Amino acid sequence: MFSYNNKFYKPDNILKKILKMDWLLLFLVLIVCIIGVGALYSAGDGSLNPWAINHIYKIILGFLIIFILSQFNINFIMNFSVVLYVFCILCLIYVIYFGVGDVKRWINLKYFFFQPSELAKISIILLLAKFFTYYPNNSKNFLYNIFAIFLVLTPGFLIVNQPDLGTGFMLILLGFAIIFVNGLSWNIIFSTVLVSLISLPILWQNLLEYQKYRILVFLNPELDTLGKGYQIMQSKIAIGSGGIFGKGFLTGSQSRLDFLPEKHTDFVFTLISEEMGFVGSMLVLILYFVINIILIREFLKEENVTNKILIFGVSFLIFLYVFFNIGMVTGLIPVVGAPLPFISNGGTSLITIFIGLGIIQSIRVSRNV
Numbered sequence: 001m002f003s004y005n006n007k008f009y010k011p012d013n014i015l016k017k018i019l020k021m022d023w024l025l026l027f028l029v030l031i032v033c034i035i036g037v038g039a040l041y042s043a044g045d046g047s048l049n050p051w052a053i054n055h056i057y058k059i060i061l062g063f064l065i066i067f068i069l070s071q072f073n074i075n076f077i078m079n080f081s082v083v084l085y086v087f088c089i090l091c092l093i094y095v096i097y098f099g100v101g102d103v104k105r106w107i108n109l110k111y112f113f114f115q116p117s118e119l120a121k122i123s124i125i126l127l128l129a130k131f132f133t134y135y136p137n138n139s140k141n142f143l144y145n146i147f148a149i150f151l152v153l154t155p156g157f158l159i160v161n162q163p164d165l166g167t168g169f170m171l172i173l174l175g176f177a178i179i180f181v182n183g184l185s186w187n188i189i190f191s192t193v194l195v196s197l198i199s200l201p202i203l204w205q206n207l208l209e210y211q212k213y214r215i216l217v218f219l220n221p222e223l224d225t226l227g228k229g230y231q232i233m234q235s236k237i238a239i240g241s242g243g244i245f246g247k248g249f250l251t252g253s254q255s256r257l258d259f260l261p262e263k264h265t266d267f268v269f270t271l272i273s274e275e276m277g278f279v280g281s282m283l284v285l286i287l288y289f290v291i292n293i294i295l296i297r298e299f300l301k302e303e304n305v306t307n308k309i310l311i312f313g314v315s316f317l318i319f320l321y322v323f324f325n326i327g328m329v330t331g332l333i334p335v336v337g338a339p340l341p342f343i344s345n346g347g348t349s350l351i352t353i354f355i356g357l358g359i360i361q362s363i364r365v366s367r368n369v
Helices: 014-019 021-043 052-070 074-078 081-098 116-134 142-160 165-180 186-206 209-221 230-241 268-301 305-329 348-368
Strands: none
Touching: 014 052, 021 268, 021 348, 052 348, 074 116, 074 209, 074 305, 074 348, 081 116, 116 142, 116 165, 116 305, 116 348, 142 165, 142 186, 165 268, 165 305, 230 268, 230 305, 268 305, 268 348, 305 348
């Protein structure tokens, strides 16, 4: 069992800690963020307002969060894992009854909107890391695994009830992946898969009509080309029309003529593909790939089980964001409303990823200072 030390690194040697940070990782993240600013500038028809300038502010805030978290020992940060989880659960309950928006996913904090379902992903990573540290060598214990699954399903079902099926499914996938890496019993895995398959008809009956229709349109976009299938049809047209080198910056016809909905959020990768072509799209994907390779390297280098779980969780979360977003805009999965990390215009989701990277930097600095 790994013990937690309540002491944290006081900022008496800030420069030394900053030098121990993974600057290659931060540089690559900055490059992706700059691509995001350019894409949002294009989405705003060649103007910093309203999206690009806000994105710049959030990027600055995000890097500030990374620097602040890197100054604290990871053991100190872990002390807040249970508090953060409980806070997210309470917020998810609150948003069901008092949330704002067409679907109740946000809390209005006057100056900005807070989406607790995004922060819940980080809380799951922290809580499971703490849980598996305090109760090691129990991966084959049935009740132990069931309780871990319960910790994941509780916020997952609250998010699905908002309703936000995509985000809820992503959080559950994240939690199950962490439990699996920790050594989840194969008997429980097969049992869970079997129960899930048996429950599919029940799940289908409990889906909202728009959710059912969204799945049917995914299977056949031509079913409603002017309605639910419009987004994905226009997205495929825009991606295909980009060719090898794209139509050029600020010259994408689908985005310029407003054929492409949500070009500043969920479908920003489509805008990049149209204007920068296959080459630009591959550049973005390669950057994400290298970022995850760096995180995997940290995972393999780390010996502390708690830290390995945290690194894996953050790495897998970034992978899920990229997979869901690009899979959605290319028609490989249904439209689920997943932002593209560091590029899409968004508040809580972007800050959540920066918090995850701050945790990674804290682990690295704690190990090397």
